[in-house]
Amino acid sequence: MAQQNGMVEKRGAGLWLTHLGLIIGVAFIFFPIWLAFVASTVEQQQIARPPMPLLPGDKLFENYARALSAGVNAPVAQMLGNSLVMALGIALGKIAISLLSAFAIVYFRFPGRKLFFWLIFLTLMLPVEVRIVPTYEVIANFGMLNSYQGLILPLIASATATFLFRQFFMTVPDELAEAARVDGAGPMRFFFDILLPMSRTNIAALFVILFIYGWNQYLWPLLITTDPDMNTIVMGIKQMFPSGDDTADWPVIMATSILAMIPPVLVVVGMQKLFIRGLVESEK
Amino acid sequence: MEKRVTFKGIWLPILLVAPQIIITAIFFFYPAGQAIWQSLYIPDPFGLSMQWVGLGNFEYLAGDPYYRTSFITTAIFSILVTVVSMGVALYLAVLADRLIKGSGAYRTLLIWPYAVAPAVAGVLWLFMFNTRVGVVAWYLGVLGYDWNHVLNEGEAMGLVVVASAWGRISYNFLFFLAGLQAIPKSVIEAAAIDGARFWTRFRTIVWPLLSPTTFFLMVVNIIYAFFETFGVIHTITSGGPQQATTILVYKVFADGFVGQDLGSSAAQSVVLLVLVSILTVVQFKFVERRVHY
Numbered sequence: 001m002a003q004q005n006g007m008v009e010k011r012g013a014g015l016w017l018t019h020l021g022l023i024i025g026v027a028f029i030f031f032p033i034w035l036a037f038v039a040s041t042v043e044q045q046q047i048a049r050p051p052m053p054l055l056p057g058d059k060l061f062e063n064y065a066r067a068l069s070a071g072v073n074a075p076v077a078q079m080l081g082n083s084l085v086m087a088l089g090i091a092l093g094k095i096a097i098s099l100l101s102a103f104a105i106v107y108f109r110f111p112g113r114k115l116f117f118w119l120i121f122l123t124l125m126l127p128v129e130v131r132i133v134p135t136y137e138v139i140a141n142f143g144m145l146n147s148y149q150g151l152i153l154p155l156i157a158s159a160t161a162t163f164l165f166r167q168f169f170m171t172v173p174d175e176l177a178e179a180a181r182v183d184g185a186g187p188m189r190f191f192f193d194i195l196l197p198m199s200r201t202n203i204a205a206l207f208v209i210l211f212i213y214g215w216n217q218y219l220w221p222l223l224i225t226t227d228p229d230m231n232t233i234v235m236g237i238k239q240m241f242p243s244g245d246d247t248a249d250w251p252v253i254m255a256t257s258i259l260a261m262i263p264p265v266l267v268v269v270g271m272q273k274l275f276i277r278g279l280v281e282s283e284k
Numbered sequence: 285m286e287k288r289v290t291f292k293g294i295w296l297p298i299l300l301v302a303p304q305i306i307i308t309a310i311f312f313f314y315p316a317g318q319a320i321w322q323s324l325y326i327p328d329p330f331g332l333s334m335q336w337v338g339l340g341n342f343e344y345l346a347g348d349p350y351y352r353t354s355f356i357t358t359a360i361f362s363i364l365v366t367v368v369s370m371g372v373a374l375y376l377a378v379l380a381d382r383l384i385k386g387s388g389a390y391r392t393l394l395i396w397p398y399a400v401a402p403a404v405a406g407v408l409w410l411f412m413f414n415t416r417v418g419v420v421a422w423y424l425g426v427l428g429y430d431w432n433h434v435l436n437e438g439e440a441m442g443l444v445v446v447a448s449a450w451g452r453i454s455y456n457f458l459f460f461l462a463g464l465q466a467i468p469k470s471v472i473e474a475a476a477i478d479g480a481r482f483w484t485r486f487r488t489i490v491w492p493l494l495s496p497t498t499f500f501l502m503v504v505n506i507i508y509a510f511f512e513t514f515g516v517i518h519t520i521t522s523g524g525p526q527q528a529t530t531i532l533v534y535k536v537f538a539d540g541f542v543g544q545d546l547g548s549s550a551a552q553s554v555v556l557l558v559l560v561s562i563l564t565v566v567q568f569k570f571v572e573r574r575v576h577y
Contacts, residue, residue, distance in 0.1 A: 018379050019386075025376045026393045029453065032408040033396065035419060039411065050422040101304040107290055108297035116301050123312045125561045129511045129533045133540040133549055134318035135311060154311040157304055170287070177289040187291040216401035218515035223541065234401045238519050250417065257407050264399035269392060276458060 033261070039254035040064065047250045059251065067255040072240040074228035076256050082151075082225075083215055083232040084263070089152035090214030091207050094161050099199070102165035103191055107177065124159045128220055136223050146227045155220065161206055168202050169195065205278030208271050212264045233260040316557065322550035341551035350527060351535070351552070358531040361445060362509030369449035370501055373456030378486070380457075381464040391461070398454035402447075403515030409447035410520045433521065437528035440521045444529050447520060448513045456501055463497035464490065503567045511560065532556055 035054075039047055042057035068077045104110070105117055128135065135154050144150030172195065180190040221235040231239060237260060240253050268275050323341050325334040345351045376394060380387040397405070412420040413433060421431040433439040467490060475485050514533050517523060523530035523538060530538065536556065540549030 015383075018382050021379045022376060022383075022390050025372070025379070026390065028372075029394060029397060029450070032405075032412060032450070033400075035412060036408050047417050050417050051419050052417065054419075097304040097307065101301040104297035104300035106287055108293060108300075109290055110294045110297040112298070116305055119308060119313070120304060123308055125564045126312050126316055126557065127511050127560060129514060129536070130553055130556045130560060131312070131315040131319055132537065133546065133553065134315035134322070136541075137318070138310060138315055153307060157308045157312060162304065174287065174289040177287075177291070181289070181291070187293065187296060190291075212399055216403075216515075218401060218403040218518070219537065222518075234403050234515070237407050238403065247416075250411070253407070254411065257404050260404050261400045264401075265396055268395055268399040272392060272395065275395070279455070279458060280462065 033258075036254045036257050039250055040258050042251060044247075044249065044251055048247060063251040063255045064259070067252045067259065071236075071256070072249060072252065074231055074236065076233060076236070076259055078229055079231050079233040079236045079256075080259060080263075082148075082230060083234065083260075085148050086151045086217065086221070086232055087211050087214035087263075089148060090155050090217075091210035093152060093156040094158045094210050095203055095206060097156065098158055098161035098165055099196070099203075102162050102169055103195065105162075106166055106169040107187065107190075120157075120159050120162050122159075123157055128155060132219065132223060139224055145224050146230045150224050151217075151221060151230075151232070155214065155217065158210075161210070164202065164206060165199065168199060172198060201274070201277075204271070205274040207278075208267055208275040209278040211267055215264050319550045319553040319557070322546055323554045326547040337547070341547045342555075345548065345551055345555070350530075353527065354530050354532055354535045357441075357527075357529065358510065361441065361448075361513075361529070361531055362506050364441075364445045365448045365452065365509040365513070366502060366505040368445060369452040370456050370460075370498070370505060372449070373453050374460050376453070377457050377460035377464055378490075380461055387461075391458075394457050395454045397451050400451055401515060402451055402513055403519050405447050405451040406444075406516040406519030409443060409450070409516075413443055435525055437525055440525055440529050444513070444516055444520050448509060448516045451516075452505060452508060456505070459497055459501055460494070463494050467493050500567075503563065507560070507563050507567070510556075510563075532559075 038054060038056050039052065040063050041060040042053060043059055046052055046057065068080075069075055071079070101116070101120065105113060139145060139150045139154065142150075144153070176194055177190060180194060185193070216234055217232070218235050221232045222238075225231050225235070228236075228239070233256065237253060237256050240256065241248050322334075324336060324338060326337050326341065327334055376390075380390050380394075383390075400408075410418075412418050413431060415421055415432050415434055418431075424431045431439060433443045471489060471493075472485055475489055480488070510531070511533055513531070514537065517529055517531060517534050518537075521529045523534050532552065533556065536549055536552045539545045539552065543549075
């Protein structure tokens, strides 16, 4: 036993203890999700009279169908669509404008270049939570309340993405730009034919992070979508709780919670390698 | 660092940065400027005109017991969230790092909460501890503990802390695991041959080598607890009971949108702006990252 404890890699009892420790951790992490799933498969009465069962019931199809087609205030299918538009809009929009500005900052010398760089850097210090009231007023003045533009545009400027691409462009060999110039290719030709294909992995990694960032937004959609048909799913769940003493429709609410986490979980788990890469890179 | 080879042109690059600069100007700098401007005024009771009060709003905040309480609440909340989620993540990462095979499978399972929005995490935890139907609350009742986070301030704080920390475990786990895997195995094996037990090795080798990661995560987690936990607070407690879980970001929202006290809300935004600037500078200046995959 003493010898086993001295080993760096565990074998025998130590190995099993390591697995046991991790399984307890995973169980702790998954218990809330499991419970939500169970609640989304049983009848309201089974939840209303605690304790609720800990194994799934047989109402899965009914609950999810009811949530998707009717919901409480708006059909959840509609909210899923809104979330998808918002998440894709934010992710693709951020990537597009960041690619362009990083390209300009790295590959050109133009007046104001340093200034623009610092202006972009400063946005790191202004999360939307800090400037909600005035940003809300801007959106209201533009008539963008309850619109996709209003949901997407204020969240689209991103210093992180610009820095990431700037960092990457710096590592691209100068010979490539040189060769393009000698061949008489213009800067945009170089951008689309060489730089963009080379950035594929970075773009994909960033997409994972930004999609989740956009999908999981809460405060902003809460402020600017007063029309239930424009609610995103993440903010819409809270709206499903009754305001008074009425009992909440738990099976539908929990089905909606599960639906709200399926797309981001699929993206994170399915693109795990890219996700971890994007996470580590974007924090640099 | 500068590129040696560049393209010629002045208007093209300006055109290329234009979308980002325009969006930044309209949705970042203009609103931030507005917040600073509004923080120096109070609107009259009919909302027709603004009256200059200088630093009056800030003086009022400094003397407002609710605001001071909110500061303390935020400090307690963010320290607890950081400690709980980093503690659990480090424990899991140390275990996963000891596995030669199978750590990938655990990683796949442990990254799930990252994908779950704070607001959804709030709903999940609210469901477990709901005073009427919550399973955990019910079993606590069986054990003789009367759980009621709607009335009990400590329980409300505990619940929002756990729900916020839960969502953050994945992130911390990934960085800790990367940090642990970056420590050369030869160093640890050398210590093991010298007879150092697991705890001794952890205390004298692993923990010091992990400190850049730990410090980085501390800063990032505090920023998270300050600004990204709004969804958790709003879904679980709405800042209550008796404002026991009203963190600063929640108070900006509550005063600005619910209370319509624009001057005070703007002054609070400016205070947050200063706080987030300090944290960002700390993150960039003092946090040297040595995490590599």
